[in-house]
Amino acid sequence: MPDYLHSLSFGTSITPANAKPGGAPALARFSEQLGYNLVTFQDHPYQPAFHDTWTLLTWVAAVTERIHVAPNVLSIPMRPPAVTARAAASLDLLSGGRFDLALGAGAFWDAIEAMGVRRLTPGQAVDALGEAIDVMRGIWAAGERAPLRLSGTYHHVNGAKRGPAPAHDIPVWIGAYKPKMQRLIGRKGDGWLPSTSYLKPGELRTGMRIIDEAAVEAGRDPREIRRLLNVSGTFARDGRGFLDGPGTQWVEDLLPYALEDGVSTFILASDDPASLQRFAEEVAPALREAVARERGGDGGGPTLRSTAVRAARRPGIAYDDVPATLASAAVEPGDARYSRVKSTYIRGGSPGLVLQVRDAAEVADALAFAREHPALPLGVRSGGHGISGRSTNDGGIVIDVSALNTIEVMDKRTRRVRIGPGARWADVAQALAPHGWALSSGDYGGVGVGGLATAGGVGWLAREHGLTIDHLRAADIVLADGRTVHASAEENPDLFWAVRGAGANFGIVVSFEFEVDVVGDVAWAQLVFDASDTAQFLKSWSAVVEAAPRDLTSNLVLGGRRRGRPVYAQVLAVVDSDDPDTVLDRLKPFAGIAPLLDQSIQIVPYAAVMANVRDGGHDGQGEPHAHSGLVEHITPEFAAEAAELIDTGAAYFFQIRSVGGAVSDVPPDATAYANRSANFSVVAFGTNASGLDQRWERLRRHFAGMYLSFETGLDPERIDIAFPGDTLTRLRALKERYDPENVFRDNFNVLGATP
Numbered sequence: 001m002p003d004y005l006h007s008l009s010f011g012t013s014i015t016p017a018n019a020k021p022g023g024a025p026a027l028a029r030f031s032e033q034l035g036y037n038l039v040t041f042q043d044h045p046y047q048p049a050f051h052d053t054w055t056l057l058t059w060v061a062a063v064t065e066r067i068h069v070a071p072n073v074l075s076i077p078m079r080p081p082a083v084t085a086r087a088a089a090s091l092d093l094l095s096g097g098r099f100d101l102a103l104g105a106g107a108f109w110d111a112i113e114a115m116g117v118r119r120l121t122p123g124q125a126v127d128a129l130g131e132a133i134d135v136m137r138g139i140w141a142a143g144e145r146a147p148l149r150l151s152g153t154y155h156h157v158n159g160a161k162r163g164p165a166p167a168h169d170i171p172v173w174i175g176a177y178k179p180k181m182q183r184l185i186g187r188k189g190d191g192w193l194p195s196t197s198y199l200k201p202g203e204l205r206t207g208m209r210i211i212d213e214a215a216v217e218a219g220r221d222p223r224e225i226r227r228l229l230n231v232s233g234t235f236a237r238d239g240r241g242f243l244d245g246p247g248t249q250w251v252e253d254l255l256p257y258a259l260e261d262g263v264s265t266f267i268l269a270s271d272d273p274a275s276l277q278r279f280a281e282e283v284a285p286a287l288r289e290a291v292a293r294e295r296g297g298d299g300g301g302p303t304l305r306s307t308a309v310r311a312a313r314r315p316g317i318a319y320d321d322v323p324a325t326l327a328s329a330a331v332e333p334g335d336a337r338y339s340r341v342k343s344t345y346i347r348g349g350s351p352g353l354v355l356q357v358r359d360a361a362e363v364a365d366a367l368a369f370a371r372e373h374p375a376l377p378l379g380v381r382s383g384g385h386g387i388s389g390r391s392t393n394d395g396g397i398v399i400d401v402s403a404l405n406t407i408e409v410m411d412k413r414t415r416r417v418r419i420g421p422g423a424r425w426a427d428v429a430q431a432l433a434p435h436g437w438a439l440s441s442g443d444y445g446g447v448g449v450g451g452l453a454t455a456g457g458v459g460w461l462a463r464e465h466g467l468t469i470d471h472l473r474a475a476d477i478v479l480a481d482g483r484t485v486h487a488s489a490e491e492n493p494d495l496f497w498a499v500r501g502a503g504a505n506f507g508i509v510v511s512f513e514f515e516v517d518v519v520g521d522v523a524w525a526q527l528v529f530d531a532s533d534t535a536q537f538l539k540s541w542s543a544v545v546e547a548a549p550r551d552l553t554s555n556l557v558l559g560g561r562r563r564g565r566p567v568y569a570q571v572l573a574v575v576d577s578d579d580p581d582t583v584l585d586r587l588k589p590f591a592g593i594a595p596l597l598d599q600s601i602q603i604v605p606y607a608a609v610m611a612n613v614r615d616g617g618h619d620g621q622g623e624p625h626a627h628s629g630l631v632e633h634i635t636p637e638f639a640a641e642a643a644e645l646i647d648t649g650a651a652y653f654f655q656i657r658s659v660g661g662a663v664s665d666v667p668p669d670a671t672a673y674a675n676r677s678a679n680f681s682v683v684a685f686g687t688n689a690s691g692l693d694q695r696w697e698r699l700r701r702h703f704a705g706m707y708l709s710f711e712t713g714l715d716p717e718r719i720d721i722a723f724p725g726d727t728l729t730r731l732r733a734l735k736e737r738y739d740p741e742n743v744f745r746d747n748f749n750v751l752g753a754t755p
């Protein structure tokens, strides 16, 4: 009999009742403490002595952190499959990808019928289960555009909305004993989950054969199907029989199941804490070791992906060589969760492989794997809001560090905070608020720390507190060669200099240390003006901003002119004060610059200003087309030409942000972000067809550099502008030292290579 070479995992099966010692949730937590991979509960919704299994699973997922949860097995006749699919995806998302699904066709039909569900014969129940699986997989296929329509004998779905995609590809395991069910597993299942107590001698082996044959007949590889087994027994001092003796005997009894039958997940059914502990300490590790020994050191790997998923693979990627440490991190185009990770906020993508890493060691592993594919594009993704940075691609690899998103206070006295690259600025603001602190960031809460804090960071506190990078005190960076180095003013100071403005070129930052500021409630102003005299408006607005104390930072956004309607300008501003008189003093000068059409001014926590984020995956499409320029002052000439650009409709989004103030206090050579003299940062989004490039060329003479985060052009000339003079020379020398093979090239690349 084959050994399917799956790595071993261990679970517990706990009675879904509180009557047992400590109650089911306590035993689930204990299972987690003991290192089990999985905790499961039987499902008998007709049984009043038990908790409803679904509710219990949700509860347990909420009170645990690492362990997977699963029904064992879910009575599918009692659960409408479309709703079950959505509930499963929700629980998987809420638990961070820890829900696995084991299904049963239904037993105890008298009890099921008593609950108002139509009785099926065993044969019908198997067919109904097959249809239910199709429905569930159809719902999870969030990437499919067409609504789900399936017309079966038992289940009909007529135009159901797809999604959400679960957080991981939820495996569908099936509890079964009869050949018809086993053939269904071969055709559609991801695992077989019988119990030793129901199996007669030889039935396990026969079942494996039937499943394998059905799998091959359906064009599948039997290794796609994990083999699980519920086991129960007694721990005793002396060996008394099968699974009735000391731990060594358990190992001896279970080893043949692993090596000869291919069972790779053993689930101990017990509510006895002592037995759970002995199994975890005496059986699981010894069994793992014995299996690895017999396999000649190969501890096995993950379950092979399905034939359909393998068929969707892109050329040039050695998918089967993804290291075991990254098995659960790897998302392929055929995976249900791919729709969640393929695109970014602003850019459509179709990468061949996304590696969702969880720590620095996994980043290094992912990088090593990516480096074995030097011809492929390599994206690095934190918050997925890159405009210049390409954090998705077509057919390449993406290393996604969004899970490295912790925010922790290191030292209250010095306001030193450690933040992971995957944290979003809304979360950072929220976490710092209780301390009365804030970190100067961007203006949008959904943007990630990784991309912004390696490039600059122009936001609502810019004039008063400078750029985000000006608050960076240290960073841990995984370099191209896989080493993790600490960079600060004392350690690797040249790298620390480079990371503050050109970070994407030098490695993957896995942790940032910032010194944050004391910021309490702020005034948040949203004003709408008639800016039909656009040039005059730009001049007047900029004059107010330049004359204001640094506690005011403002942005303005202009759309194109529409026939018969005025040009509207939206002016947004933060005043870092909760004193109404100060706020009025700062904002009043705006009131006279043009007809004011609407206004709202609130005193709110800074975190409330940053809470402007929508949750869920990114679904950007196409390629953004944007240009950036920094100007010292909005001169009459600049204002006239900018107004012309807006008038022609060359930009569908035109924005000017205030910088200057504290941003300009930092000497240009102190960080790789060198364009420090400007008071304003200008960005325009348009299209190739809209004529933005030509219009922008005409504005170029006004610019004193640019901010790379808002520039999509990658030609060498733009690199020169973003990193002027000696900055670029120094960056290139450092690139030679830290990334000689230009591994980190699919961004605003200091070597000027175009992706």
Ligand SMILES: Cc1cc2nc3c(=O)[nH]c(=O)nc-3n(C[C@H](O)[C@H](O)[C@H](O)COP(=O)(O)OP(=O)(O)OC[C@H]3O[C@@H](n4cnc5c(N)ncnc54)[C@H](O)[C@@H]3O)c2cc1C
Pocket: 344, 345, 346, 379, 380, 381, 382, 383, 384, 385, 386, 387, 388, 389, 390, 391, 401, 421, 441, 442, 443, 444, 446, 447, 448, 449, 450, 451, 452, 454, 455, 456, 457, 458, 459, 503, 504, 505, 507, 508, 509, 510, 709, 710, 746, 747, 748
């Ligand atoms: C809606 C929106 C609003 C914005 N507002 C502002 C703003 O107010 N102020 C501002 O300054 N910018 C702003 N930006 C620009 C933003 O700062 C950049 O696009 C930034 O790169 C996004 O970071 P991210 O982590 O979300 O992006 P990602 O797409 O994840 O990354 C972008 C690039 O950054 C690099 N990168 C990402 N993570 C790391 C890492 N851990 N280590 C090294 N390099 C990394 C990679 O090269 C990557 O391609 C905005 C962008 C958008 C789309």
